Amino acid sequence: MKISVEQAVTAKNDAIADGLRQRLARERVFCLNIIAAPGAGKTALIEKTIQGLGPQSGILVIEGDPHTRLDSDRITALGARALQINTLAGCHLDARMIGDALAAEDLGAVDLLIIENVGNLLCPAAWDLGEDVRLVMTSLPEGADKPLKYPETFARAGVLVINKIDLEQVLPTTVAQILENARCINPNLPAFPVSCTSGEGLSAWLDWVRRQCLAKRKA
Amino acid sequence: MKISVEQAVTAKNDAIADGLRQRLARERVFCLNIIAAPGAGKTALIEKTIQGLGPQSGILVIEGDPHTRLDSDRITALGARALQINTLAGCHLDARMIGDALAAEDLGAVDLLIIENVGNLLCPAAWDLGEDVRLVMTSLPEGADKPLKYPETFARAGVLVINKIDLEQVLPTTVAQILENARCINPNLPAFPVSCTSGEGLSAWLDWVRRQCLAKRKA
Numbered sequence: 001m002k003i004s005v006e007q008a009v010t011a012k013n014d015a016i017a018d019g020l021r022q023r024l025a026r027e028r029v030f031c032l033n034i035i036a037a038p039g040a041g042k043t044a045l046i047e048k049t050i051q052g053l054g055p056q057s058g059i060l061v062i063e064g065d066p067h068t069r070l071d072s073d074r075i076t077a078l079g080a081r082a083l084q085i086n087t088l089a090g091c092h093l094d095a096r097m098i099g100d101a102l103a104a105e106d107l108g109a110v111d112l113l114i115i116e117n118v119g120n121l122l123c124p125a126a127w128d129l130g131e132d133v134r135l136v137m138t139s140l141p142e143g144a145d146k147p148l149k150y151p152e153t154f155a156r157a158g159v160l161v162i163n164k165i166d167l168e169q170v171l172p173t174t175v176a177q178i179l180e181n182a183r184c185i186n187p188n189l190p191a192f193p194v195s196c197t198s199g200e201g202l203s204a205w206l207d208w209v210r211r212q213c214l215a216k217r218k219a
Numbered sequence: 220m221k222i223s224v225e226q227a228v229t230a231k232n233d234a235i236a237d238g239l240r241q242r243l244a245r246e247r248v249f250c251l252n253i254i255a256a257p258g259a260g261k262t263a264l265i266e267k268t269i270q271g272l273g274p275q276s277g278i279l280v281i282e283g284d285p286h287t288r289l290d291s292d293r294i295t296a297l298g299a300r301a302l303q304i305n306t307l308a309g310c311h312l313d314a315r316m317i318g319d320a321l322a323a324e325d326l327g328a329v330d331l332l333i334i335e336n337v338g339n340l341l342c343p344a345a346w347d348l349g350e351d352v353r354l355v356m357t358s359l360p361e362g363a364d365k366p367l368k369y370p371e372t373f374a375r376a377g378v379l380v381i382n383k384i385d386l387e388q389v390l391p392t393t394v395a396q397i398l399e400n401a402r403c404i405n406p407n408l409p410a411f412p413v414s415c416t417s418g419e420g421l422s423a424w425l426d427w428v429r430r431q432c433l434a435k436r437k438a
Contacts, residue, residue: 037257039361091341141360142258
């Protein structure tokens, strides 16, 4: 019975997500859903993306966390808009939360919607938020085995960001090991090794984001 | 309706956990339930605990992960016993899983049962496993804000381990910041800053474990 309740809930979620996806297509907004463990550096990547593209470049951020406005405060401090969703005991965002957050929003000036999911490498993977691309992020200090332990999350991703590569000199884990394990699960996954601290790899990441936004505007 | 289903499920869990706790009391086994984000170093702490106490010192480990036997292979490689639970899409261990894993186990020679929960800083907090002490672990690369974002997890913990303190020189986060935030949520939480890489802090941690096991044997 628990399973049938869950299936009904995710089916309803998928219907809301499809509606969101249609709205974002009409409004020509490219949408990323970022999934990662707590502390992988999701907010840092969004900060670097805002700084790289410019805060007035049409970026809207939705921040998901059980508690606090700490992350949306970091985003608004850079001059971009952020909507905070606090899930309390909830371990993932769902499409209804995104729909509610965007209901009163004019997306006319928005080109890029970045959703930072709750820090959790497992639960968010089952919930479509209407995104164009699901981004999975892992960081070097987490070790290389995460793609093998959380294969559903990596299998459903459209792009991988490997963060904190500046720590490769002081850690046993290598970027190559993470890539090898990720591609066991998802062979053609595009990957961007970056350091949000040193800036390494960020220009390639920003180029990719610009291309996705441009393709969506022309679609 | 979803909430009432969940409440009934956790109430049933709590009853099974109480039964487990009574068995562990009769058998004088001290039980730790380790909760942390993926990659915080839970398995590394268990490895160091086995090496510090000796593999023949009556340690039994239960390893929880969505997929793979990677962690239990690390434990058995050190000469200790490990039981693997793969939760697949499940984001936490529950008391029934622990009860089933231990059903056929003779605990006569076991002094210390260490349960490594699924890597997830949120969902496991709601599930009593019959443990004596719930250990929450965070690591320096995750940043200092985790106690504030996941307050239920830190509020319900009986001990805190802060791992990867050897990286304090190369990261902006400090042990003091994590401690301050953790004690905002849980003022008297005992804390052990350690590095499972350099070994710093581990002797104090091992002393604490020895004292807990001794107190349980004499209870």
